[in-house]
Amino acid sequence: LLSFVLAQVIGNNLPLPVTAIMYxxxxxxxFILIYLLILFLLLELIRVTGLFPVTRFMYRSWLGFGTLVGMLTLVLTWGYIVYLNKARVTLSLTVNKEMKAQGSLKIVAISDLHLGYGIGKKEFESWIELINKENPDIVLIAGDAIDNSVRPLYxxxxxxLFKQINARYGVxxxxxxxxxxxxxxxxxxxxxxxxxxxxRDSVALIxxxxxxAGRDDRTNATRKSVKELTDTLDKSKLLILLDHQPFQLEQAERNGI
Structure with missing residues (x-):
């Protein structure tokens, strides 16, 4: 954890490979500590309910220690495999809006790329390949394209690499x-x-x-409401909203999104 803190505090002043390794x-x-905490909480719950003699199983027991390490390794390995195999979710939507000039619309929507010290050029290149294979009309990024610093991106x-994304109407x-x-x-x-x-609290007509329409993140307490963003728009046209954190979704529904 100290390496993570140091990467956050002084990482921009160190050589990029050093900061990347620390990060x-x-x-x-x-993540290991998070899953350890979850496992220990589960074991404590089992101990309290008396479903299994956890105390005898865990304390001074190589079997208990090995089981814990095995469970942790299994969970982390499974999580890493899921991470490497990005999920492609297809949604076919029919809208009751006029789309005569456009017809159908193919959107690639992504979020939380977190490009930076942890996720770099090589991995992003593989994502761009996946995006371009879809031959999208437009690519939408719903926040957190950047992780915690622009330095490694430059x-x-x-x-x-972003400019290699091929989309009819852009990104x-x-x-x-x-x-x-x-x-x-x-x-x-x-x-x-x-x-x-x-x-950022603005709208583009495509x-x-x-x-x-894109809302500023709720980190900005004075960001515009959905109503303020959409009040003057032609409601007969399709309206797509980008909002990184899905709070107050009822506002979007009330405003024709």
Missing amino acids: RVGTSWF EQGIAE YASPGNHEYIAGISKSLAFLKEAGVTVL NNAFYV
């Missing part, structure tokens, strides 16, 4: 809380350089056929 080691231990040339994004952690001004400047249109 990955620190985050790995962080040093790895990530901005140029649009809304800010997430991690864009604020990395510094909102720096994050917005990087995304602009990368050719990503950031919708092909005169549909709207994409």
Whole structure:
């Protein structure tokens, strides 16, 4: 955990490979501790309810220790396999809005890329390949494209990789809380350089056929409401909302989204 803290505090002043290693080691231990806590809480629950003699099984027992390590290894391995095999979820939606000029619309929607010290150029290249295979009309990023610093993105040339995304109407994004952690001004400047249109409490009319509205992250306590964003829009057109943290979803429903 100390390596994670140091990566956060002084990482931008260290060579990129050093900070990347510290960050990955620190985050790995962080997840290990989380799962250990969950396992110990489960064991304590079993002990309290008396379902199994946990005390005799765990204390001074190589069998108990081995079982705990085995369970932890199994969970972490399964989680890593799931992470490597990104889930592709297909949603076919029919909307009661006029789409004569557009017809059908193929959207690739992604979020929480967390590009930075932990996830870098090589992995992002594989994601771009997956995105382009879909041949999307538009790509939408619902926040947290950046992890905690723009420095590794510039040093790895990530901005140029964003420009390799092929989408008829381009790439649009809304800010997430991690864009604020990395510094909102720096994050917005990087995304602009990368050719990503950031919708921060703003709306884009695409092909005169549909709207994409992007809310600022709720980190900004003074962000616009959904009503403020959509009040003056043509409600006969399709309206898509990007909002990183799914709070107050009823507001979106009330405003024709």
